[in-house]
Amino acid sequence: MIKTKITEMFDIEHPVIQGGMHYVGFAEMASAVANAGGLGIITGLTQKTPDDLAKEIAKCHEMTDKPFGVNLTFLPGFQEPDYPGYIQAIVEGGVKIVETAGRSPEAYMPDLKGAGIKVIHKCTSVRHSLKAEKIGCDAVSVDGFECGGHPGEDDIPNMILLPRAAEELSIPFVASGGMGNGQQLAAALSMGADGINMGTRFIATKEAPVHQNVKEALVAASELDTELIMRPLRNTERVLANDAVQKILEKEKALGDEIQITDIMDEVAGVYPKIMQDGTMDAGAWSCGMVAGLIHDIPTCKELVERIVSDAEEIIKSRLSQFVA
Numbered sequence: 194m195i196k197t198k199i200t201e202m203f204d205i206e207h208p209v210i211q212g213g214m215h216y217v218g219f220a221e222m223a224s225a226v227a228n229a230g231g232l233g234i235i236t237g238l239t240q241k242t243p244d245d246l247a248k249e250i251a252k253c254h255e256m257t258d259k260p261f262g263v264n265l266t267f268l269p270g271f272q273e274p275d276y277p278g279y280i281q282a283i284v285e286g287g288v289k290i291v292e293t294a295g296r297s298p299e300a301y302m303p304d305l306k307g308a309g310i311k312v313i314h315k316c317t318s319v320r321h322s323l324k325a326e327k328i329g330c331d332a333v334s335v336d337g338f339e340c341g342g343h344p345g346e347d348d349i350p351n352m353i354l355l356p357r358a359a360e361e362l363s364i365p366f367v368a369s370g371g372m373g374n375g376q377q378l379a380a381a382l383s384m385g386a387d388g389i390n391m392g393t394r395f396i397a398t399k400e401a402p403v404h405q406n407v408k409e410a411l412v413a414a415s416e417l418d419t420e421l422i423m424r425p426l427r428n429t430e431r432v433l434a435n436d437a438v439q440k441i442l443e444k445e446k447a448l449g450d451e452i453q454i455t456d457i458m459d460e461v462a463g464v465y466p467k468i469m470q471d472g473t474m475d476a477g478a479w480s481c482g483m484v485a486g487l488i489h490d491i492p493t494c495k496e497l498v499e500r501i502v503s504d505a506e507e508i509i510k511s512r513l514s515q516f517v518a
């Protein structure tokens with residue numbers, strides 16, 4: 194057993210969190226991780242309306258009696274989602290943990306904290322982590338440059354970002370981005386984190402509610418197979434390389450700073466259901482981390498979480514202690 198401030202804060206058995214993932218973080222995913230002793234998270238905005246989210250939360254309660262959370266992503270969008278409605282669904286659904294991401298959750302902190310919800314904010318820099326601490330977040334998920342999804346624009350990998358976060362933060366944090374095995378959990382704990390957050394690795398599990406093609410693509414991919422898109426739009430995203438991503442990169446090269454989001458709509462808008470549910474792997478760009486290079490199998494969430502924790506324990510007890518003279 195590895196007990197940390199994060200296992201205590203969220204009342205979970207293992208210090209392993211499943212980050213919100215568009216079209217992956219359904220009740221099936223969140224409950225499987227919760228039942229494995231980690232913190233599973235439903236992705237709020239994958240549910241089209243607050244009412245849909247309320248139903249997904251109710252479904253998850255039927256699938257687990259363990260704690261789980263909901264992700265609220267504040268993305269730059271054309272149309273602002275009904276965040277107050279989603280928060281109401283979370284509160285009324287009895288969910289006590291929210292993972293925020295994208296922008297600062299400051300505007301919604303009074304509602305969330307007023308309902309007794311613990312907030313873990315996911316961000317990609319020390320300055321944003323400090324801001325999260327200042328506005329009353331309970332914990333931070335520090336997302337390094339390796340991560341699948343949006344790594345921000347600073348490009349600081351976790352080998353530097355985590356010890357920097359440890360230097361500055363008073364609230365607990367977890368290491369996010371590139372995490373997938375016990376060696377990395379032990380390393381994250383060494384660098385001051387109180388646990389890990391994983392996205393990509395959890396997609397390649399038996400219970401992940403995505404097409405088998407997606408899981409197999411992750412097993413087949415190496416650490417060299419991700420690309421960064423939307424850099425010129427300052428909305429960088431790490432995705433798995435495929436034909437659609439190649440098209441985006443060619444447009445970015447051709448259009449340079451003139452590129453607009455509307456130029457790549459075919460490759461990025463509304464593509465997640467086609468990939469995650471239909472398994473059409475070239476339908477568009479989808480978030481994927483460099484950790485793909487460390488994914489070699491498709492275990493159950495319980496097998497994965499227990500393997501990560503027992504490997505980390507073994508490394509801490511046997512490998513690391515032998516070096517102390």
Ligand SMILES: Cc1cc2nc3c(=O)[nH]c(=O)nc-3n(C[C@H](O)[C@H](O)[C@H](O)COP(=O)(O)O)c2cc1C
Nearest residue numbers: 212213214215294340341342370371392393480482
């Ligand atoms: C397919 C996919 C979709 C994601 N969607 C979201 C999202 O909607 N909101 C969010 O906050 N993070 C999202 N993320 C980021 C993850 O929650 C997590 O921070 C990230 O995957 C960590 O890096 P890793 O993939 O190397 O583990 C997504 C990641 C992936 C792989």
